[in-house]
Amino acid sequence: MLTTTVCAALSAAGLAVAFLTAWRRRFAAATRLAAVALVPVGLAMSGLVGLGGKIGRAFGSWAADLVLKPTVWAGFAVLACAVVLWIIGRAAAGRAASKPARRSRAAEPAAGTPALGSSAPPATQRKAKPEKAKAGKNKPAESGEDFSDIEAILKKHGI
Numbered sequence: 001m002l003t004t005t006v007c008a009a010l011s012a013a014g015l016a017v018a019f020l021t022a023w024r025r026r027f028a029a030a031t032r033l034a035a036v037a038l039v040p041v042g043l044a045m046s047g048l049v050g051l052g053g054k055i056g057r058a059f060g061s062w063a064a065d066l067v068l069k070p071t072v073w074a075g076f077a078v079l080a081c082a083v084v085l086w087i088i089g090r091a092a093a094g095r096a097a098s099k100p101a102r103r104s105r106a107a108e109p110a111a112g113t114p115a116l117g118s119s120a121p122p123a124t125q126r127k128a129k130p131e132k133a134k135a136g137k138n139k140p141a142e143s144g145e146d147f148s149d150i151e152a153i154l155k156k157h158g159i
Contacts, residue, residue, distance in 0.1 A: 007044035011037050028096055031089035038082040045075025 014037025022030035043049040047065055066072050 003049055004044045007040035007049060011039075011041040013037075014040075028089050028092035031085050031092065035082045035085035035089060038078055038085070042075050042078035042082055045078060046072050047075065 015034060018030045018033035018037055021033055040049070
């Protein structure tokens with residue numbers, strides 16, 4: 001009785017962790033966690049946990065329960081479901097891992113350039129703002145300012 005309670009608590013905790021992982025949109029990992037979480041309750045339902053040192057005597061009663069109790073069959077179904085979920089989770093993780101490798105490098109923006117539609121200025125412009133504020137607002141722009149990074153961005157976008 002205590003073994004079944006502990007197995008059910010372990011499975012409930014594991015399924016809660018799997019749910020939180022799925023909430024963070026990590027579905028492959030959540031599927032594998034759910035598969036592992038189903039194992040304790042599947043073992044308890046099938047009667048494979050709790051045999052302990054009574055294997056010789058308990059095997060005869062377990063074999064009779066295997067034939068007569070639907071709970072034992074449901075336990076094996078839960079274990080089979082755990083195996084299927086584990087295989088699906090591994091396949092999904094393998095597919096997700098190979099997905100970024102197929103993207104071409106030309107489609108990726110450079111590390112220093114902001115994404116289109118982004119309101120955040122690049123790092124070089126963010127550093128320049130405090131210096132302009134220190135210099136004063138009334139000074140006219142110097143003719144020797146470097147606009148090469150802005151020109152490069154405009155040329156890249158065909159403007």
